């Protein structure tokens with residue numbers, strides 16, 4: 001495929017299995033690498049860098065296995081500018097339908113002086129010799145200038161010209177240490193591509209690291225400067241702060257085609273799945289706020305955004321979750337949510353409340369969200385059931401204080417509203433709950449028999465709401481009451497009152513008489 005006929009096509013070179021695996025702790029087994037490679041191939045990645053064959057027998061075997069498995073993509077293996085490395089890489093990638101050798105050497109003064117201990121002329125000789133060696137073994141050869149962005153332009157031009165003359169078909173100018181900024185990066189590519197003799201015969205490639213958080217921005221700048229291959233990894237995995245994230249590069253090109261008129265052949269609906277596969281294989285969690293594939297990438301918690309989303313998703317989303325393989329947007333219910341989202345959530349949960357009941361439920365929801373980190377659907381169900389179940393209650397809890405001492409007194413001081421009038425009472429018990437129930441019985445002047453008292457957590461966690469259940473019996477009648485609250489004792493008191501209120505309803509006028517007496 002000539003660079004000319006694909007002038008706006010950006011080739012995606014995925015190095016999750018090589019640079020990605022260089023993330024400390026991200027080592028993958030052969031089976032895991034095959035699973036990742038399959039996902040990349042199905043997604044339409046153009047080149048898969050499967051490993052560094054000379055690094056170990058395991059790496060060599062992995063590159064061979066990936067090469068044999070992959071159906072569509074070109075498979076490459078990395079090699080230093082060393083004869084044995086290049087031979088080993090060739091031996092591994094020759095198993096692929098389309099194989100590539102990727103060889104590299106340092107070009108920056110600091111690397112030449114301290115790592116390679118070579119002069120510029122010696123490096124030029126190494127490039128000519130090793131690229132030619134690779135090209136004698138395979139037609140598809142990529143050459144990389146390690147630390148290109150800290151290399152003086154004049155020397156970089158000499159290196160690139162030498163590599164192209166020796167037969168390199170792809171020239172990669174890596175920002176090895178994540179030092180570049182976008183304008184400068186774009187200019188570097190443009191200068192090299194427009195001034196090096198023979199540059200039109202090669203595809204230029206960007207390989208950006210994220211040390212300054214600029215890997216994706218620099219990759220896009222390189223494309224503007226003429227690069228047509230971007231090296232990246234799923235989830236931005238990679239040495240130190242990582243590489244440019246594949247999903248971000250691809251979606252930026254797709255979403256901003258208006259000012260970045262280039263395209264890739266990536267099937268973007270596979271992105272979320274690939275992210276999960278890599279995260280599991282590399283045992284590397286994806287941060288919640290990671291662009292495109294993070295748990296929060298399509299989640300909205302604030303009321304104003306949720307209201308906008310309910311009116312038109314384009315108000316707060318620049319791409320659809322479906323376009324990256326995420327099922328749907330989520331409106332997370334929390335302390336920043338407003339009425340629009342709460343109403344929508346109630347509808348989803350099957351509730352239709354009248355204006356007053358809705359308003360009261362919303363106030364209680366806000367109050368709960370202020371106290372609880374996560375408000376789950378189950379919390380809202382408990383809250384609304386509780387709200388609906390207590391509509392019309394004649395006796396309500398106004399305030400409550402419980403004093404409880406190990407081996408000592410358990411006392412409940414309660415203020416209740418009975419038919420709109422407040423009444424305070426204190427009573428002791430054998431425990432806090434017993435004291436509460438005794439205080440209520442004292443206030444209402446009745447002694448119903450407690451048939452059942454039980455408490456469950458609505459959700460997990462110590463901040464979960466407690467759901468309390470009380471069953472009372474009076475004169476042969478049995479009624480149940482429920483209440484949900486973050487505080488177990490308050491939930492218990494309200495459940496008792498809820499049951500007692502039902503007892504009053506069932507007993508009708510007789511109960512009214514009893515209370516008045």
Ligand SMILES: CC(=O)SCCNC(=O)CCNC(=O)[C@H](O)C(C)(C)COP(=O)(O)OP(=O)(O)OC[C@H]1O[C@@H](n2cnc3c(N)ncnc32)[C@H](O)[C@@H]1OP(=O)(O)O
Pocket residue numbers: 019022052054055056079080081082104105106115116146176239
């Ligand atoms: C920017 C990048 O991501 S580059 C890729 C980095 N990835 C890795 O290093 C992972 C795999 N690496 C390995 O398994 C090992 O480092 C090996 C097998 C490659 C080499 O192991 P060793 O022979 O023990 O060498 P060691 O790692 O200690 O040092 C690297 C050597 O390679 C040399 N070297 C580094 N890059 C190159 C290069 N592109 N071309 C030629 N030689 C190079 C260094 O100068 C050093 O040589 P020296 O020992 O003569 O000083």
Ligand SMILES: CC(C)C(=O)C(=O)O
Pocket residue numbers: 019078104144145146147172174175176177207209
């Ligand atoms: C080997 C090259 C491509 C590399 O990984 C880098 O320079 O970061």
